[in-house]
Each structure stands twice: as C-alpha cells, then as structure tokens.
Amino acid sequence: MKFENKVALVTGGNFGIGQGIVHRFAREGAAVAIVARNATRGNSVVAELEALGHIGVFFQTDVSDEQAVESMIGAVMERFGRLDVVVNNAGCGSDNCGINPDTAPGDRWKFFRSANLDSNYFVTSLAIPHLMKNSGSSVVNISSTGAFHGNWGLYGVAKSGVDAMTRSFAAELATYGIRVNAISPGWIETSPESAAVARGDDDGDWEMPPSLFNRMGTPEEIANTAAFLASNEASFITGQTLVVDGGLTILDYASKKGLAAVGHRLFSRSEMERK
Numbered sequence: 001m002k003f004e005n006k007v008a009l010v011t012g013g014n015f016g017i018g019q020g021i022v023h024r025f026a027r028e029g030a031a032v033a034i035v036a037r038n039a040t041r042g043n044s045v046v047a048e049l050e051a052l053g054h055i056g057v058f059f060q061t062d063v064s065d066e067q068a069v070e071s072m073i074g075a076v077m078e079r080f081g082r083l084d085v086v087v088n089n090a091g092c093g094s095d096n097c098g099i100n101p102d103t104a105p106g107d108r109w110k111f112f113r114s115a116n117l118d119s120n121y122f123v124t125s126l127a128i129p130h131l132m133k134n135s136g137s138s139v140v141n142i143s144s145t146g147a148f149h150g151n152w153g154l155y156g157v158a159k160s161g162v163d164a165m166t167r168s169f170a171a172e173l174a175t176y177g178i179r180v181n182a183i184s185p186g187w188i189e190t191s192p193e194s195a196a197v198a199r200g201d202d203d204g205d206w207e208m209p210p211s212l213f214n215r216m217g218t219p220e221e222i223a224n225t226a227a228f229l230a231s232n233e234a235s236f237i238t239g240q241t242l243v244v245d246g247g248l249t250i251l252d253y254a255s256k257k258g259l260a261a262v263g264h265r266l267f268s269r270s271e272m273e274r275k
C-alpha cells in the first residue's frame with residue numbers, strides 16, 4: 001500500500017473530490033485527517049471509513065482563517081503524532097460561492113482569494129515543520145482548468161495563484177525532500193446537481209461536451225491522480241500541475257460534431273477509407 005503507516009491531511013475532505021481522495025488514501029493505508037467546515041458531512045465520511053476498517057478523524061476548521069489552521073494542525077499532530085501528506089482541496093467555485101450582483105468588488109476578491117488561495121498557503125506553511133520530519137513527504141494542491149478560461153473570473157485568477165504557489169513551494173521545499181504538485185481538474189461530477197448545471201439542457205445531451213470522452217470525470221479519477229503524485233511512485237516529480245480533464249483544454253473545435261467531421265483528415269485515414 002502506498003501510504004501504510006502514514007498520515008494524510010485532506011482539506012475539503014467531506015464532499016466530492018475531497019471525499020474521493022480521502023477514501024483512496026485510506027484504502028492505500030493512510031490514517032486520514034479530514035478537514036472541513038461542515039461537521040455533518042465530515043462525521044459522515046469518518047463513519048464511512050470506520051465501516052470499512054480505515055482510520056479517519058474529522059477536524060472542523062475554516063482553512064481561510066490562519067489561527068484556525070494553526071490550531072487544527074496542532075490538533076492533528078496531537079492525535080496522530082506525524083504528518084506525511086497534505087492535500088489542499090478546499091475551495092469554492094463560481095456557482096456556489098454566495099456572491100450576488102450587489103457584492104462589492106473588494107469583497108468578491110477577498111472571498112475567492114481566501115477560499116481558494118489563502119487556504120492553501122496557510123495549511124501548507126503551517127504543515128511544513130511537520131512534513132520535513134518525514135522522508136517522502138508531499139503536498140498536492142487541487143487547482144482547476146478554470147485558471148485557463150477567463151469566463152471563470154476571480155475563481156480562475158485564484159486558481160492561477162494556486163498553480164504559481166505550487167511552483168514556488170516546490171522550489172523552496174526541495175531542500176527538505178518535500179515535493180509539491182497540483183492537479184487541475186476539468187468538469188468533475190461531484191453530484192447529480194453539478195452535472196445538471198454543466199449539461200445546460202433537459203434532453204440528456206450535452207450542449208457542449210465536458211471532455212473528449214463526452215462525459216464528466218469522477219472524484220475517483222482525481223483521487224487516483226492525487227494518490228500517484230503524493231506517493232513515492234512520483235518521487236522525481238515536483239512543481240508540476242497535471243491537467244486531468246479528459247482532453248477538454250486541448251480541444252480547438254466549436255463542437256464534437258465539427259471534430260468528427262474534419263479531425264480524421266488531419267492525421268488518420270479518410271472517412272471513406274475507414275469504411
């Protein structure tokens with residue numbers, strides 16, 4: 001198992017991608033510190049792990065609050081005595097952030113920055129003294145392909161900061177043997193509601209496909225990537241942001257129909273030759 005006798009801390013580990021990461025790390029032998037604000041969801045994930053014979057403890061924390069993070073890290077160390085992996089997954093997207101048309105510009109920026117960028121900085125910075133005590137320690141940040149697209153506004157700006165922070169921490173912490181990488185997920189189906197919002201219609205077809213595979217990704221697929229990057233299998237990888245989006249960001253066609261109509265002429269046989 002990749003994380004036998006190790007301790008992993010996962011922020012936002014009580015739902016969606018974070019919940020998938022928690023389960024994957026637990027299956028790989030880690031004791032998992034689940035950090036989030038919603039205690040009902042957090043304790044539910046702990047119960048799921050315990051039912052499977054795994055170890056998980058919930059720490060209710062607002063990770064955008066530096067003092068709260070400092071207290072949480074102390075509580076994690078008191079409970080487990082060590083820390084090997086940090087996954088900075090907590091954040092808030094554009095569709096569920098509570099911003100309304102009357103929210104002032106400064107308040108908008110403060111909200112997106114604190115939820116998506118400050119939180120990563122506080123957790124990583126305060127975890128460093130404990131990570132550096134153990135060989136093979138690692139940090140994995142969850143960014144977003146929203147960093148590539150202007151239509152995601154301040155969310156994308158904050159996630160761009162996560163990518164830059166990943167590189168800066170990787171350079172700083174290499175001397176301690178700590179690797180720092182990021183994952184940039186595309187459209188991930190964290191709930192039926194999230195799929196409905198992304199789909200944009202009611203007839204079962206995608207108005208615009210969410211990936212080259214005509215489907216959204218799953219939390220498990222992001223969790224698989226996180227487990228790889230945090231493990232010794234990725235021992236020579238640091239400072240990188242790995243895009244996991246089913247090829248969405250490489251697509252330069254207006255539609256999948258357009259791709260099917262002309263794409264085969266570029267590298268492969270013609271449609272008639274295929275038949």
